[in-house]
Amino acid sequence: MRRLPAIFIAIILLATFILNGCEGESCPPNALAYAKFSMVSQNGTAVAPTVPTSIIGQIVTDVTVYDTLDNGEITERVVTDSIIRDTIVNKESNLSTFKVPLSYSDETTFIINYDGQQEDYITIKHRNIPYFMSVDCGTMMFHEATEVSHSNGIDSIVIINPNIDNYEKENFRIYFTVADTQ
Template identity: 30%
Template sequence: MGSAVLAACSSIDCPYNNTVYSQYVLMKGGGLKPDTLTDTLTILTTRRDGQDTIIYNKGVKTKSFSLPMSYTRDQDALFLQLKDTLGNVVHDTIKVNKTNTPHFESVDCPMSYFHTITAVSTSHHGIDSIILVNPNVTYDTSSPHFRIYFKSGH
């Protein structure tokens, strides 16, 4: 007697990396055109265990960058360090408030989180202002979420 073997496979392609990233574009002045930051940029955040961790290290001639967002915290705090060529350092803090929504592609794929940004604030040592452009953080990286305007001299 013969037996039948059934094989099933999923037609869903799981994202290779299921972490979503917020997109930042660096600006100077009041324009809408990205500009190159002349200072060296390092960005830290605090992990769940309270320890600091570097998430962007010593970016030089930076125009834009992408940062992961926490999965379930309602607020992410980013600690920026700007270091000029003379060694002068300026620190700023960006706080991003958000809601977190679990996202499933299929049962074969790991869960990820999408985010809706509800507010953003910053200190003003080297940063003049930050503008929320797109509040929806998903796998789509084609549009920036934030524009950061720096004071002159950076």
């Protein structure tokens, strides 16, 4: 009978260690770093294009192409400096802010397409910063914006916060000249 409390305590301690060992890793729910853009007028007030707007990501990379010859043989060749485009935001109305991921190269280009009428190009030069969370959560890629350039209808772009991580904050402000309606 004297052993019963000692056995009971040992079982409780063992159960406590097992349950603590099964506790899951607390990985962040947002493991991707997005650059956040705001579109504003020359006065700093939010503006949104009046037409459906798409955001297209564009990178230049080498692509491996597999060709099938007439005799059925498959050959492999590398096409250098291929342009790859992918739509990130598709025909969004009243788009005054948007978030986009950056590439793992040191330069990322985005195209703002205003319903096929006009395109503005934004190029961001950035430094990639790998961030190791844990074995269970893996590695995240943060970025530091060093330079931004643009074309066409954009007046200017200002880097508000160069550190692009998984916290939702404004990183870039795009300025447009908007006529006063008064």
